[in-house]
Amino acid sequence: MLKHLSISNYALIDSLSISFDDGFSVITGETGAGKSILLGALGFVLGERTDTSIMLDETKKCLVEATFAIDNDRFKTFFDENDLDLDEEVILRRELSPTKKSRAFINDTPVTVQQLKELGNQLVDIHSQHDSLLLTNADFQLEIIDNAADNNALLTEYQSVFHKFVTLRNELKSLREMAQKNVAENDFLTFQLDELVKADLQDGEYEEVGQRLELLENAEEVKTLLAQSLNTLSESEYSILNQLNDLKSNVDHLKKYIPQAEQYLERIDSAKIELKDIAHDLDNLQDSTQFDADSLNEIQERFDLIQRLMMKHHVSDYAELLAIREDLRHKVGAFANIDEEIAKKEQEVKSCEKELTKLADNLSDKRKKIKVSFEKSVTEIIRQLKMPHGVFEIEISESPDFSVSGKDKARFMFSANKGIAPDDMSRVASGGELSRLMLAIKAVAAENSYIPTLIFDEIDTGVSGEVASKLGDIMQQMGESLQIVSITHLPQIASKAKNHFFVYKDENAQKTRSCIRQLSHNERVTEIAKMLSNDKITPEAIKAAEVILDASH
Numbered sequence: 001m002l003k004h005l006s007i008s009n010y011a012l013i014d015s016l017s018i019s020f021d022d023g024f025s026v027i028t029g030e031t032g033a034g035k036s037i038l039l040g041a042l043g044f045v046l047g048e049r050t051d052t053s054i055m056l057d058e059t060k061k062c063l064v065e066a067t068f069a070i071d072n073d074r075f076k077t078f079f080d081e082n083d084l085d086l087d088e089e090v091i092l093r094r095e096l097s098p099t100k101k102s103r104a105f106i107n108d109t110p111v112t113v114q115q116l117k118e119l120g121n122q123l124v125d126i127h128s129q130h131d132s133l134l135l136t137n138a139d140f141q142l143e144i145i146d147n148a149a150d151n152n153a154l155l156t157e158y159q160s161v162f163h164k165f166v167t168l169r170n171e172l173k174s175l176r177e178m179a180q181k182n183v184a185e186n187d188f189l190t191f192q193l194d195e196l197v198k199a200d201l202q203d204g205e206y207e208e209v210g211q212r213l214e215l216l217e218n219a220e221e222v223k224t225l226l227a228q229s230l231n232t233l234s235e236s237e238y239s240i241l242n243q244l245n246d247l248k249s250n251v252d253h254l255k256k257y258i259p260q261a262e263q264y265l266e267r268i269d270s271a272k273i274e275l276k277d278i279a280h281d282l283d284n285l286q287d288s289t290q291f292d293a294d295s296l297n298e299i300q301e302r303f304d305l306i307q308r309l310m311m312k313h314h315v316s317d318y319a320e321l322l323a324i325r326e327d328l329r330h331k332v333g334a335f336a337n338i339d340e341e342i343a344k345k346e347q348e349v350k351s352c353e354k355e356l357t358k359l360a361d362n363l364s365d366k367r368k369k370i371k372v373s374f375e376k377s378v379t380e381i382i383r384q385l386k387m388p389h390g391v392f393e394i395e396i397s398e399s400p401d402f403s404v405s406g407k408d409k410a411r412f413m414f415s416a417n418k419g420i421a422p423d424d425m426s427r428v429a430s431g432g433e434l435s436r437l438m439l440a441i442k443a444v445a446a447e448n449s450y451i452p453t454l455i456f457d458e459i460d461t462g463v464s465g466e467v468a469s470k471l472g473d474i475m476q477q478m479g480e481s482l483q484i485v486s487i488t489h490l491p492q493i494a495s496k497a498k499n500h501f502f503v504y505k506d507e508n509a510q511k512t513r514s515c516i517r518q519l520s521h522n523e524r525v526t527e528i529a530k531m532l533s534n535d536k537i538t539p540e541a542i543k544a545a546e547v548i549l550d551a552s553h
Contacts, residue, residue: 001452001483002124003089004067009056010044011037012514018501019518024479026494027487027516028527029503034514035487038503039126039457042066045094046124047117052100056511062096068123071452078119084109092116092123121451127442128457135412135438136426142367142410145394147445149370151363155405158359162404165352172345179338186335192313193328199305201325206318209303215289216296226286234279241279244272356402363406367396374444381440381474386467387433389418392440432462439471446478454478456486460493472496472552491531491545495552500524525549 006017012034029035044050045064055062068090079086085107093105094116104116134140146155215222234241248268255261310316313324334341371394382390393413401407413422414429414437429437439459446454460471472493478484479498488494499518506513519527528548529541 001069002066002485003069004065005042005045006065007038007041007063009060009062010041010064011054011056012505012512013037013041014056014513016514016516018516020483020485021499022479022483023498024476024484024486024496025499025501026497027485027501027503028489028494028531029516030505033503033505034516035503036457037514038516039455039487042124042455043126045092045116046120046126047094047104047113047115048120050096052096055096055098059098061098063093065091065093067091068453070123075119075122078122082106082111082115084111090119090123092120123451124453124455125451126455126457127438127459135429135434135441138410139405141394141412142405142408144441144445145367145370145374145396145410146363146405148374148447149366151366154359154363154366158356158363158406159404161352161356161359162402165349165356165402168345168349168352172342172349175338175342175345178335179342186332189328189332189335193325193332196309196321196325196328199309201306201309201322203322206306209299209306213296213299213303216299219296222289223286226282226289230279230282230286233275233282241272241275244268244275248272360402360406360408364396364398364408367408367410371396377444378437378440381443382436384470384474385436385440385463386470387416387436389416391415391422392437393422435459435462436467436471439474443474443478446482451482453483453485456484456488458487458489460486460488460490464490465492468492476552489531491528491548494524494531495528495545495548500527502527521549 001022002020004017004019007013008015027035027038040050040054041064044054045066069088070090072086072088075090076086078084087107091105091107093108094113095103095105097103102113104111104113106116106119146152231239233239236242248265251261251264251268255265306318306321310318310321313321315321315324375393378392379390382392391414395411395413397409397411399407399409412425414425414433415422416428416433425434425437439456442454456475460468463471468490469492472490473496475484475486475493476496486493486497494500500523501516502519502523503514503516506515525542525545526537528545529537532544532548533541
């Protein structure tokens, strides 16, 4: 349950801190005092989307923090899956910086807003008067039935198998489409593959062939350069090696006069050895380099073949051409084994469908088992809410196809009048009736709800008198098993609460601020008296407030 909520720099709230208790609590206050702002801040910390202009002072950080007491066993899976520390209390915190950057935390560990929302949806259910329209939504109706039937674990298992089934079915569809394609396409792929296979392309070959071709195309220049190099180095009368011999002789005579000149002799010998090796290598290179027209034609043809294949397959990189060859091998191979693949995939789909059917049947059985008791309980409550002849029924029909929630379709049926058969709620229920129906359904669903805190935002709009008192009774009863918080403007409901909070505007500051405080018994008497007498506190209103409070507890 929600234990504490602190808000700073949010809309009209400068700084606010409020603690909640278990059971049934109400929040009252003037129109525009900030009750909706309070819920907006709670929605913000629970991960709902928000307007970044919510900051009261745009130079300061907006911060909302909520503390919850939780059932460790129920939330263990979520905390384990998200690698979060689990304790008896969980603190949700969300910040918005002056630069509009949002950050979220669970127990001081940074999380995504989506993770915050996922946990928040399991902690609090906020219901406003506008949400009554959800009652006409078929998915929402089935969700309510599943909550009442305690189908959460079974539905999760079903959905896991359903997603697997959809994936397998799509894979089978793709295989069948592939098999139905024009045979000419496979023939074309086979032709392309054969052409590449016959080309016998080798890794790194394109670069080698290119270099060899360039050498052959420049054969005369290469011959000339080799001959000139050898001549310069060793073969001419004034070659480098002959000149080194002369240099050595001169230095050898020089050492008689300059002893330190002897050290140059060794360096000259080293240079001669290195240059002789180079001359020897150049000579071998000249002998081994053969130039003939046949070699040039052969290399040219090979180079042209590779370039033609690259152009044909629209690639500029040789490695891409090799990759295309492997891809064609895979496609042709897959096509050749398509019938075997289809048969295998059909068996997988059939096996998965069998498992899915069993789970869908189990879901349907549990829904049908809860149906009668759920109808009866909702009908009993709506008859207390000034609909003495009201009837609520659930129609469950089977669809031929699987959906994410099974094969069932649910339809809520309603009749407010004696002798009139129940019809689709979306067609026959008025706005006021939808509000009362929603409360009745929520009250029944709460008995099996996994959400510990339920908040009603002015769900009592459009009702008064005895109906309002009955609404209060129902919320009071729900408070015995859940934490119920109701924002209300009706004294009949406010008087039923265990705790009463009052939202008001503080206009003494330079700017209007929204504030909240928990009322004492005497303050409750005064507040309910104001609600009874349109803000005019009279002795009669005070007496009536005391009576209504005493009667409610």
